[in-house]
Amino acid sequence: MSDYHRKNRRRGFQKERDLVRKLWDMGFATIRAPASGAKAKKTYQPDIIAAKNNRILVIEVKTRSSSDVVYIDQYQVEKVLEWVKRAGSNATGMIAVYFDRRQGWRFVPIESAVKLDSGGVKITKEDADKGLPLDKLREI
Amino acid sequence: MSDYHRKNRRRGFQKERDLVRKLWDMGFATIRAPASGAKAKKTYQPDIIAAKNNRILVIEVKTRSSSDVVYIDQYQVEKVLEWVKRAGSNATGMIAVYFDRRQGWRFVPIESAVKLDSGGVKITKEDADKGLPLDKLREI
Numbered sequence: 140m141s142d143y144h145r146k147n148r149r150r151g152f153q154k155e156r157d158l159v160r161k162l163w164d165m166g167f168a169t170i171r172a173p174a175s176g177a178k179a180k181k182t183y184q185p186d187i188i189a190a191k192n193n194r195i196l197v198i199e200v201k202t203r204s205s206s207d208v209v210y211i212d213q214y215q216v217e218k219v220l221e222w223v224k225r226a227g228s229n230a231t232g233m234i235a236v237y238f239d240r241r242q243g244w245r246f247v248p249i250e251s252a253v254k255l256d257s258g259g260v261k262i263t264k265e266d267a268d269k270g271l272p273l274d275k276l277r278e279i
Numbered sequence: 280m281s282d283y284h285r286k287n288r289r290r291g292f293q294k295e296r297d298l299v300r301k302l303w304d305m306g307f308a309t310i311r312a313p314a315s316g317a318k319a320k321k322t323y324q325p326d327i328i329a330a331k332n333n334r335i336l337v338i339e340v341k342t343r344s345s346s347d348v349v350y351i352d353q354y355q356v357e358k359v360l361e362w363v364k365r366a367g368s369n370a371t372g373m374i375a376v377y378f379d380r381r382q383g384w385r386f387v388p389i390e391s392a393v394k395l396d397s398g399g400v401k402i403t404k405e406d407a408d409k410g411l412p413l414d415k416l417r418e419i
Contacts, residue, residue, distance in 0.1 A: 163322040168337075168365035170324050173313040182303040184310050188328055190335060193367035197308075225308035227333035229369070 151202045154237055158200065158244060159187055165277060167191045183218035187235070195230040196276075197222045199249075201262070202237040209236055211249075213258030219249055238264045245270035291342045294377055298340065298384060299327055305417060307331045323358035327375075335370040336416075337362045339389075341402070342377040349376055351389075353398030359389055378404045385410035 159169050168191065172184040187198040197219050201209040211234055219232040232249035247270040252260035262270075299309050308331065312324040327338040337359050341349040351374055359372040372389035387410040392400035402410075 159322060166365060168362040168370075169322055170310055170312055170328050170362075172310050182299060182309055188310050188330075190328075190366035190370070193333070193369045195330060195335070195366075222308045222310075225306060226330035226335075229333045230308075230330070 147205075150204075151200075154202045155186060155200045158235060158237075161244075161273060162187070162189045162276075165273075167196075167276075183221050185219050185222050188222075193229055195226050196246075197226065197230055197232045198235050198246075199233070200235045200237075204239065207238065207264040209234075209262050210255075211252070211260050211262070216249065216258065216260055223249075234260070234262060236262055236267045236270065238267060242267060244273045246273075246276060247271075287344075290344075291340075294342045295326060295340045298375060298377075301384075301413060302327070302329045302416075305413075307336075307416075323361050325359050325362050328362075333369055335366050336386075337366065337370055337372045338375050338386075339373070340375045340377075344379065347378065347404040349374075349378075349402050350395070351392070351400050351402070356389065356398065356400055374400075374402060376402055376407045376410065378407060382407060384413045386413075386416060387411075 159171050163169050167189040169187060169189050171187050185197050186200040189196040189198060199211060199215050199219050201211065203209050223230045223232045233246045234249055234252060236245050236247060242264065245267040247262050247267060249260065252262050253266065254260055299311050303309050307329040309327060309329045311327050325337045326340040329336040329338060339351060339355050339359050341351065343349050363370045363372045373386045374389055374392060376385050376387060382404065385407040387402050387407060389400065392402050393406065394400055
């Protein structure tokens with residue numbers, strides 16, 4: 140891994156920790172999975188689970204500063220969908236995307252994201268604009 | 280930390296990973312928090328969250344082979360109770376205890392555990408016998 144990627148990765152983890160803190164401060168119960176990157180796991184772990192009033196958000200986090208699109212690969216989509224299916228009808232799969240400070244965090248329901256032939260999905264910065272900002276999650 | 284404690288700690292993590300795997304195989308959606316031990320966190324993270332059919336188990340894990348009692352300190356009790364309160368009425372706080380192979384995993388609801396003056400709780404091996412074995416969790 141290059142220094143450039145290592146730095147981006149570290150920055151991504153920092154943003155993810157900040158997000159968990161913000162969700163906690165909004166009254167969600169939160170838990171964050173260890174940052175591993177290993178795909179050989181025997182169980183699927185999404186990045187963050189946030190629960191409140193019997194609703195469960197199953198969250199995959201994507202941060203990007205150098206481009207205007209994020210890709211969520213098939214494995215990541217599957218782990219969210221499988222988690223949601225198991226957890227029950229009160230669970231919702233969300234991609235939390237962060238492009239820049241102006242737009243802030245946006246939450247895009249995984250089923251509204253643009254499907255790719257690869258089995259993954261993509262979210263452009265423009266798509267993200269239609270996602271829920273953090274403070275709208277209060278209404279969930 | 281002595282070699283003895285390091286070894287016990289490692290063994291504890293291994294058991295915890297096995298438990299997550301078992302819960303997953305029983306159809307639960309599972310997520311395990313990173314093993315940190317740091318108490319200076321700004322958010323409370325229980326050891327494991329397991330969700331199924333809109334029920335949420337908020338689990339603190341205790342393994343012990345050299346004695347017949349486990350203690351859960353006030354901080355650990357509080358993190359489970361706070362998580363349960365935030366997650367909603369479908370959530371249940373559980374201590375998962377493992378003393379030995381014969382008894383296996385036992386799940387004791389945190390409110391049934393014996394309260395201590397310190398604010399923590401304790402569970403003896405005898406108490407654990409009255410807890411739910413793993414296969415009874417299917418009915419939850």
